Amino acid sequence: MLQYDLVVVGGGPAGMAAALKAKECGVSKIVILERAETLGGILEQCIHTGFGLHYFGEELSGPEYAARFIELVKQTDIDVKVNTMVLSVSDDKVVTAVNTADGLLKIQAKAVVLAMGCRERPRGALQIAGTRASGIMTAGTAQKYVNIDGYMPGKKVVILGSGDIGLIMARRMTLEGAEVKVVCELMPFSGGLTRNIVQCLDDFGIPLRLSTTVIETHGKERLEGVTIAQVDDHLQPIPGTEEYIECDTLMLSVGLIPENELTKQAGIGLDRITNGAVVNEMRETDHKGIFACGNVLQVHDLVDYVTLESQIAGEGAARYILGQDSDEKVYINTKPENGVRYIVPQKVNIKSKEDVKLYFRVGAIYKNKKLTVEADGNVISSKKKVKLAPGEMENVVIPADVLASLNENSTITVRVED
Amino acid sequence: MKKVMNCIACPLGCLITVEYDGSEVLSVTGNTCKRGDAYARTEITNPVRSIHSTVKVNGGEHPVVPCKTSGPIPKGAIFDVMKEINKVTVDAPVSIGQVFIKDVCGTGVDIVATNNDCGK
8 A cells, every 4th residue: 555644636726736835835745636738727727817826816817827836746745546446435544446557556644635626517417308419518528629629619608607617607708709799697797807797708708698598408419409498586487488499509507517516425524515524624524534625615716816715725734644742732613604605624623723714605696785703702803894605705804813812612704794 | 969878898787878979978877886987988989898708728728728818809809809819829837817919900909817827
């Protein structure tokens, strides 16, 4: 069996940042296991810019952002195994993986960072009536066809879901000569960033239909059209509002699911809302020495935040491996309230010597509200917010001295209020 | 005249109000940074965008390699620039920053590679 101090599962932005941080903190033997042919993860196909504004202070494309980390990894002695599929992570941190060069691999790790990312919700999860004609795919699959494989998946496109990937693909297909007829969004608001609605739809006159969904697909071999309909407050199609739209391609951008099969298999506790692991402020799961970060923990909208989160996990893993985390720990829960859907981390060590940042999302669009953080009835902070939206992750800082004033029965709550 | 717009300079998407008279900008409010101010002014006088696409690559790891405009181009030139990008075929290896087209469509902006391709 191979022996490593740290095994990082996934070589996207999360895995690379965690591995690099652990290296910087003094961990000697590290390996990154990556399923794809190259490091970089989903960034490789995200050729639009907008990455790195926070972290590098400049606007990069996905491949450029990834390349900076790939270069840093190359400069270290971190081992990288690509084309390698991890099959399981056991309780005692034995990682089983397979590839064509090594065959079946068993690696005993002192610590593991889970950084598998997320995948798109597929058509099957939507229960749209109709045949299985070709031309129906997720927006991310279409993005790979166009940006990596270099071919166009269709000419007349309808997009369901106004998440960022859907919006980006609306522009990409338009630039390459396709006609994007409409973007339909089930909810009364878009889940994508405002800038993407402006520069991907408005710039090209592509209509965005809110509270509208696709209820049926038509065509036997190839998609010939879709029926769209408006939905009511309960998201149910309203009879009489059906409309037929001719198209050969339907792209779905209807949500991302953290890829937590390995996490579940290992018996690690998950958060029902994030679909990611329950973690403490170092992103350590309920299994000591197993950490999670990036989109496998919570779906992010900015890769910059993935990098920051993963550096925390990398540092946490390093402290665990190097035996630097023996100080007393007292964990309390963070609790989302009124309007806040979830908080990561779910647990915070009140003995932490550093400030702790809580990341969270709201469940609806709010205007001119306050974000209030409270512990045991005492307001820690209350910040005015002009706009809060589910598509944009928020964060608040809990200073270390505030944490030190709490006790084991305390709870930190975050809520939206007037 | 007054125009309300969402800033696209960064993912924050500030709601900016611009007061202007013809092509003269009188005031910019609602932005939280200098980039927002600059965006609002050019949006009124000469709206510009950056373009990202791919070009064909011979002997590459993948059939195409991504590229971008090295700076913003006038909004009206987007489809002309796309036509030029689609004419290009390059040979591997390709490295980030490599210029594929110099001064595309007379915009003063280059088309440059945004990924490395070491070749097969």
